[in-house]
Amino acid sequence: MIIAEQKSLDEIKNLLGDGKRVLVVGCGTCVTVCFAGGEKEAGILATTLRMNTQLNGDPKAVTHLTVQRQCESEYLDTIQDQVSEADVVLSVGCGIGVQALAEKYSDALVVPGLNTSFMGQPLEQGVWAERCQACGSCVLGVTGGICPIARCSKQLLNGPCGGTDDGRCEIDADLECAWQLIYDKLKTQERMHLLMDITPPKDWSSSRDGGPRKIVRKDLRLPGQEMSNDER
Amino acid sequence: MEGDCHYLDGNINARRRVEYAQRLLEQIGLEGKRVKMINLSSAMGSQFASTVAEFTEEICQIGPNPLHNGDHESQTGNNGPTHNLRTVIGPQME
Numbered sequence: 001m002i003i004a005e006q007k008s009l010d011e012i013k014n015l016l017g018d019g020k021r022v023l024v025v026g027c028g029t030c031v032t033v034c035f036a037g038g039e040k041e042a043g044i045l046a047t048t049l050r051m052n053t054q055l056n057g058d059p060k061a062v063t064h065l066t067v068q069r070q071c072e073s074e075y076l077d078t079i080q081d082q083v084s085e086a087d088v089v090l091s092v093g094c095g096i097g098v099q100a101l102a103e104k105y106s107d108a109l110v111v112p113g114l115n116t117s118f119m120g121q122p123l124e125q126g127v128w129a130e131r132c133q134a135c136g137s138c139v140l141g142v143t144g145g146i147c148p149i150a151r152c153s154k155q156l157l158n159g160p161c162g163g164t165d166d167g168r169c170e171i172d173a174d175l176e177c178a179w180q181l182i183y184d185k186l187k188t189q190e191r192m193h194l195l196m197d198i199t200p201p202k203d204w205s206s207s208r209d210g211g212p213r214k215i216v217r218k219d220l221r222l223p224g225q226e227m228s229n230d231e232r
Numbered sequence: 233m234e235g236d237c238h239y240l241d242g243n244i245n246a247r248r249r250v251e252y253a254q255r256l257l258e259q260i261g262l263e264g265k266r267v268k269m270i271n272l273s274s275a276m277g278s279q280f281a282s283t284v285a286e287f288t289e290e291i292c293q294i295g296p297n298p299l300h301n302g303d304h305e306s307q308t309g310n311n312g313p314t315h316n317l318r319t320v321i322g323p324q325m326e
Contacts, residue, residue: 009259048260054299055261 002030019088026066027093037092070097136206144185151178
């Protein structure tokens, strides 16, 4: 899931500028699970802004609401009235949610309340770690389910490097060596022969390195929908 | 006392929420020490009285809440100038 953190209050206030009527929009999906921008967080942020700006002599009228998924246009249909009444919309969804809001309501000033960081998973309460880089060419099938692109500091495909140190990474000793983990896992699975296959240099064109990406599923397109250039 | 809660770890969770509320108050620009938690049993009446008296004195020293305009009507609901912080913290810290 997407992991994000809330921006500082000072940064958020700078983004709000002189806007008097602020609508905080939370999201009920990823940012709820990482306690960054769900209903509770949106409510607390709205209260914090309201009280802080009043204390500072520049009161803002701050309301809040939460949609189930901020990244999909259909879920944003119901909040049109609230958006139109606001001077500034403060989205505490991920970067996708912010952009979806801004695109849906092109006349609205939409600013981000979060820093969207990575795709990861919770390790324990309050701790999330990066697990996927969305490289577009998944190698997890041959690495025992451990991603060397996301978890190896050097993104090696035929690791480990010479710096692996008792299972820790030489770049960051707080990190487990991904290739040690891969080795251990493949050994458990009795698939060590996979380590003997040399993986050629990665074609990064499928990742963000190849430019902004889009996927078109022709099988899901509805009759009557206009064909994009990619589909022709 | 702490850890001896009838609800097992209830008062430990409560302490975390109180500390969170204190941090929020500081972030807002109010004094975090306006909120306090102590552990007492129901049999500790005299300690309760002295603790409350002491806390009352601390609060008097801090001064009145500058956001309290004495109009409780305007403090309810989503659009009020202040909002009951207690109602939005809730079970957040479970």
